[in-house]
Amino acid sequence: MTDLPPGLDQALSAVAGELGMASSSWVFVRAVARCSGDEAVAKLAEEVGPEFVVLEAIARAWLAGEHEPKTDTAKVIEAIGKATRVVVVGLEVAWLDRLLDKLPASVKIALVTHSGFPVDWERVLDNYAGRVERVDLDTFQHWAGGKSALLTFAYGRAEDARAAVLPLWLRACGADVRAQFRSLVAWNVLPSPLDLYPRRLVEVDADETFTHFV
């Protein structure tokens, strides 16, 4: 029987805000698989999954043979289109890093520095070496305009178009904000819909909420 160390839920909550729930889950799943094999990954999903549903989904994907996150940027770049300013709501570093590699340097990027988890935002921004500016919920609308896009990360999409997003998205994107941005883009970071109740997330109608869901 594979034994996992105690306190993995605490460990995940320490970094889920700074790396993103999906990105940190990938780190955890890979490390567990490398040290103890797939049986331990299944146990991780069982023990920590109810608390972190995103990890459960990623562990399930791992066991189904998917061993790398899908971070193809083509569709999201297409969705951003000709926007010259992108405000990112929420953080998933595995996806954001890849996007910044592909986006032209002329596209300015801002990150809404707000999270339900503890985050060292200075360290987050240090990783982007000046490429990403810091905004908060009070100031991100200064970035609004006809050439601006709002981007967030979605955690799976069900057949009825329900998608899980961070509660931060609902706080940021009210009726007043929606009209101020050229496009509202959701980038799905999970390969399949969530099986469990979306703890720490909220469900929205993807068709009504976003101009683009990729």
Place this chain on the structure above:
Amino acid sequence: MHAIGQALLPALLVVTLVLQAALARYRLLIVMSGAAASCLAASMLGLGHAAQILADVPWDVLVILVGLGLISEVFVESRVFGVLAMRACRWSGADPRKIALLFTVGMYSHGGLVNNLTALLLILPMLLGLYKLVGVTQRYVSWSIGLLLVACNLGGAATPIGDFPAVLLLGGGKMTFTAYLVRALPATLVGLFILVTLVVFIVRPERGMSKSPVSAAITVDTMSALYRNVRIDFRMLLPAAAALAAMIVAWMTLPADKGWTPELICWIGAAAALAIRPKLGERLLRRKVDMEATLFLLGLFVMVVAVRRSGIFASVAKGLVALPIPPIAQLVVFVIAAGGLTAIFSAGPSMAALLEVADVLAQKHPPNTVYVGLALGVCAGSSLFTTAATSGPLAQALTERADLRDAEGNQLRFGFVQFLPVGVMSFVVIETIAVGYCLITAR
């Protein structure tokens, strides 16, 4: 009047220190009010007006502390501490024993060069984050963070620019940079070696923790992800390091009696380090000067100067040298008393007050022995209780904020009680070294 002053002014100092410790949230207000009351009392008793008291304040010490604090901030901005902490995690393989060892040695090295509070404020949250990943116990938290704080104190006492007591010796011209360094550095290194051996290899804080390769792998991978693109800004780090190195060379070689006083060297060095990146320098000057520490020390100096003018320190020194014991025993009593007083009143007040007594003892013993013995005694006292040094309450607050929990979900704490075993052990070790140093070098 003289007798009233000898009773009233020390009483004002003690009441102020007790009040500021008891009501820490009003610390600055209490100390500044105590300083104003001391000035008023001294003036009314004919012991000197506020202008005369202010003229006696060791401004040179404040200049050195502010200057070194600003250089520390440049180091912080260069991201060197964060990157080093991440590398320490990788080198240790997330092994709890190696983590404790590496961070302890790192904090000692840093404490000798720049402001250890700045480093603690940056390193401790990172270390606590690391603890969340590793999964730690109350025993580990108490001993490892306790050892870290003692290492800060030892590092601060190791060099003449490490912490306030040593800076006071340098700034006041009691000892030269080199004279202090060659004596205090080896003594504190011995202390560090003994304490690390006792804690890391005998107490073994990690005892009872699960040694899981999964936990280690997750910790190392996560730390690497957190710092995946963070790089040290060498354009910021190198000029600041060069300025600090130049300052140290200047302190060791330029003659103070020709005007190259320690505070002037620090002032020029800090200005040069900030001027290399003017935008950053201006921002740091406006926002990052540690006003709390500076005002606290200013208020403290004012009170100590007023007490000195009452003649009480001279009386205490006279009483000490009149004790019917051999002179070397008087010195030992003084060093032990320095530790005890520091444990109660903290390093700043104790050092400022005891220096007056040390000057008298320095007439009967080699001055370097007395001053280094005093600095080591103060270091021992700073390490006894969490309340004896600013780093203690800071570590307590940061640990509570981190909301660390053990495997059973119990909150892990770091406070007075948890630190006490580390404090008692450290006090005994460092005080023994201080006394031993005096006994060896006074002959």
